[in-house]
Amino acid sequence: SEIYRAGLSGTRPAVPVDPAALEAAARKALPAEAFAYLAGGAGSEATMAANRAAFARWGIWPRVLRDVAERDLSIELLGRRRPTPFVLSPIGVIELAHRDADVAVGRAAAALGVPYVLSNQASRPMEEVAEAMGDGVRWFQLYWSASDELNASLVRRAEASGCEAIVVTLDTHLLGWRVRDLDLGFLPFTRGQGIAQYTADPAFADLVRRRLTRGGGGGARPRVTPALLRSALAIARSGARTPLVEGGVRAALRSPVPRAAIETFLDVFANPALEWADLARLREWTSLPILLKGVLHPADASRALDHGVDGVVVSNHGGRQVDGAVASLDALPGVVERLGGRVPIILDSGVRGGADAVKALALGATAVGIGRPYAYGLAVAGEAGVREVVRNHLAELDLTLALAGHRSIAELGPETLRAS
Ligand code: FNR
Numbered sequence: 578s579e580i581y582r583a584g585l586s587g588t589r590p591a592v593p594v595d596p597a598a599l600e601a602a603a604r605k606a607l608p609a610e611a612f613a614y615l616a617g618g619a620g621s622e623a624t625m626a627a628n629r630a631a632f633a634r635w636g637i638w639p640r641v642l643r644d645v646a647e648r649d650l651s652i653e654l655l656g657r658r659r660p661t662p663f664v665l666s667p668i669g670v671i672e673l674a675h676r677d678a679d680v681a682v683g684r685a686a687a688a689l690g691v692p693y694v695l696s697n698q699a700s701r702p703m704e705e706v707a708e709a710m711g712d713g714v715r716w717f718q719l720y721w722s723a724s725d726e727l728n729a730s731l732v733r734r735a736e737a738s739g740c741e742a743i744v745v746t747l748d749t750h751l752l753g754w755r756v757r758d759l760d761l762g763f764l765p766f767t768r769g770q771g772i773a774q775y776t777a778d779p780a781f782a783d784l785v786r787r788r789l790t791r792g793g794g795g796g797a798r799p800r801v802t803p804a805l806l807r808s809a810l811a812i813a814r815s816g817a818r819t820p821l822v823e824g825g826v827r828a829a830l831r832s833p834v835p836r837a838a839i840e841t842f843l844d845v846f847a848n849p850a851l852e853w854a855d856l857a858r859l860r861e862w863t864s865l866p867i868l869l870k871g872v873l874h875p876a877d878a879s880r881a882l883d884h885g886v887d888g889v890v891v892s893n894h895g896g897r898q899v900d901g902a903v904a905s906l907d908a909l910p911g912v913v914e915r916l917g918g919r920v921p922i923i924l925d926s927g928v929r930g931g932a933d934a935v936k937a938l939a940l941g942a943t944a945v946g947i948g949r950p951y952a953y954g955l956a957v958a959g960e961a962g963v964r965e966v967v968r969n970h971l972a973e974l975d976l977t978l979a980l981a982g983h984r985s986i987a988e989l990g991p992e993t994l995r996a997s
Contacts, residue, residue, distance in 0.1 A: 580972045591958040592965050596929040596950060599966070603674070603953035610763045611673035615952050617757035620900025624893055628927025631904035635936045636997040640982030648978055649985040650971065654921055654944055655742060655866050655888065659714075660690040661971055662938060662986055666892070666925045666946035667718035667744070669698025670771030672814075674956040680709045681955060685963035687713025689971075694718050694744055694946075697731070700770065702777035707738035716742040718870065720749060723848040725858065730780035732862045743863055744890060745856075748871030750849040753898040769810040769835060772842050776806040781838075784845060788837045801834065809835040856884050868923070873903055875911035881920075888921040888943075895926050895948050906937060913941030931973025938986055939993040 584590065593599045604612045618625035652662045665686050672678040678700035686693035692714040695703050707715060717735035722728050732743060758764065765771050775781040779802075786801035812835060859867060866887035872878055873893060881889050891909050893902045905926035916922060924937040925946030934945040947970060954966030983989060 578972075580968060581976070590965060590969075592954050592962045593957075594969055599950060599953045599957070603956040606956045607674065610758075610761050611956075613757035613761055614670065614673055614755075614763065614765060615668075615949060615956070617755055618896035618900070619753035619755060619898055621756075622896060623900055624902045624904065625896030625927075627902075627904040628893065628896055628906065629929070631906035632927060632929075632933050632936055634997060635906075635940075635994045637932065637935055637939075637977065637981050638993060638995045639980060643982045643984075645979040645982060645984050647984065648975055650975060650978070652944060652986050654692075659692070659944075662934060662942075662944045662974070663967065663970060664692045664694060664716075664923060664944055664946050665951055665967070666890075666948045667694040667696035667698075667746070668948065668952050669696040670700060670765045671696070671952060671955065672700035672770060673765065674952045675959050677955075677959055679706045681960035682951065682963050683707075683710040683713065683715070685951075685960050685967065686715075687711055688964060689967050690714075691967055692716060692741075695735075695740065696771075697746070697774055698766075698771040699773050702773050703734060703738045703740070704777065707740075712739075715740050716744055716868075718744040718746055719859075720746055720846065721848050721851050721855070721859075722845045724780070724784060724845045726780040727775075727778065727784065727845060728859075729862045730778050731774060732859070732865075734778065736863060736865060740865065742866040742868055742887070743859065744868045744870050745859065746870040746894075747851075748892070748894050748898045750847045750851060753894070754900065755897065766842060766846075767839060769814045769839060772810065772838070773807075775842055776810045776838060777803050779803055781841070781845075782806055785834070785837050785841045788841050789833060805834060806838050810838060853880055853884055856886070860885075868921075871898075872912060873905070873908040875915045878912040878915040882916060886920065888923065889916070890923040890925060890946065891942070892923075892925045892946070906940070909937065909940050909942060928970075931970050931975070932977045934970065934974050935977050935981065935989065936994060939989040939991065941991075 593602050650661050652659055680701050683693055683706040687710040694716045695706055697718050697720040717740040782801045782803050868888040868890055869881050869886050870890035871892055872889040891905055891912050893905050909924055921943035923944045923946050924942035925948055928945055937945050950966050951963045954962035
């Protein structure tokens with residue numbers, strides 16, 4: 578009601594409330610390459626459109642004359658009561674939106690009591706974000722690397738940084754066919770962007786050292802440390818920001834350490850050979866709850882249960898991976914049916930406000946992930962922009978719940994909706 582009253586009494590918000598206007602404001606605030614990377618999807622972007630269309634096919638079916646004066650937005654998730662049903666989905670290379678990057682998002686998330694899923698492709702190391710978040714709830718999202726030493730090290734660091742769960746993203750064992758980025762010739766990782774988790778990692782430093790000494794009979798062994806990697810990559814990144822972008826990057830990459838770091842990253846980033854049986858190793862590396870992100874098929878939901886996972890994230894990566902993939906919300910009911918309430922289900926991809934969240938929760942999601950909108954908020958107004966975007970989601974959720982005749986998330990169910 579605070580947001581609503583301010584809005585109606587002439588106070589203009591820091592970021593547009595309307596999702597399309599928010600995206601347009603981010604486009605205006607950012608260089609073309611950065612916006613293309615954040616906003617784009619795979620191929621014809623059919624899945625991106627399908628994600629939105631799926632929400633439009635459900636109507637909320639309001640009930641009347643039910644006391645809704647007191648409302649409760651809290652949920653139970655991974656054994657803890659959370660004040661809201663939202664989480665912030667992991668977004669890599671978020672330095673493209675704002676220089677404060679993951680640190681600003683972490684502060685905003687902590688201020689609002691919303692769990693933040695720290696990306697494997699973050700722009701700031703998890704230790705730095707954890708410190709900025711204080712006791713704010715964070716999880717770590719892992720891209721399963723081809724190097725198990727690196728995987729185990731990332732997971733160890735996540736535990737030490739106070740992350741409360743590991744989210745393994747399974748839909749990005751290769752990078753999708755991103756037409757906007759291809760047309761601009763833009764892959765941020767080759768400029769040293771979005772690889773801060775790696776350059777802060779001792780196991781990664783080891784891999785880079787091995788690459789530098791490979792076949793180098795008898796030469797001096799370079800001492801590659803996380804500190805050295807971070808400064809080498811900082812040079813590559815500042816090259817990326819100079820007006821002579823390409824020249825700057827090329828100059829930085831002529832020096833062997835940043836080049837070896839980027840090449841090593843490209844080698845080990847993902848493991849397309851990963852199989853269900855490999856999950857057992859993750860269990861050995863950590864005692865934290867394990868969630869699988871990118872589960873869309875009911876048969877995979879069943880297999881996830883067989884492998885004892887602690888939760889799934891129904892997601893098509895915001896339509897950035899398989900163009901033509903089923904809409905995330907359309908995949909939700911099948912997954913809900915197979916999991917039968919035994920483990921939590923988070924839904925993301927296409928959520929653009931509180932009314933969307935009501936639909937996902939009514940269809941059986943335990944919680945809802947916000948993606949691009951918070952990155953746009955960050956681009957437009959930094960940490961305050963992220964806070965405002967999340968608060969708008971919360972305010973609209975609260976209002977929609979009340980106007981539809983419900984007092985709590987727990988009251989939502991299939992009877993809340995009607996297919997339209
Ligand atoms: C992502 N997403 C993502 N997911 C993940 O597991 N690790 C990551 O590093 C990233 N990085 C990333 C970057 C950008 C620019 C975007 C837009 C998305 C996917 C993200 O977690 C989430 O699934 C989608 O953003 C949800 O779709 P919407 O709501 O953005 O449409």
